[in-house]
Amino acid sequence: MSKQVKRWNIPVPPHLDRQLKEFIKKNAYKTQSEFIRTAVRDRLKEEFERLEKETKSHELQVTFENMNLAKIAKTLVSKGAKCIMCGTLFSERDIESYDHGSGISVKDYDKPQWVYMTCRKCHYQSALWKILNKFQRRAKGE
């Protein structure tokens, strides 16, 4: 480890301390510090991924605020939306949606909607966020 380190001095309840010491004794982690560092790293990775997902769904929400499905389709098609799998251009009637907890709010629906477009050629269903990801990558020249 590098010489530049910060030291964490954090209070813990006795039972947590006991449990961890017991676990360290029985398992492969060499030290308590190593266990804690690994645990924090894993948790941070999870939390960053969750945050990224939330940010993405928030961006989607803002982009399509107050639109109904037809308007969303019109917007996507006007930007040249293509099937993620085979590259066939979508038409406005290819859009569909269903109730889904991680979806976006769409005008005329009470529940959040998972929005996607179905390819007429290969039948692959491209999720809205994937189509938008493609737009972003294209805009960046990737």
Ligand SMILES: [Zn+2]
């Ligand atoms: Zn396709």
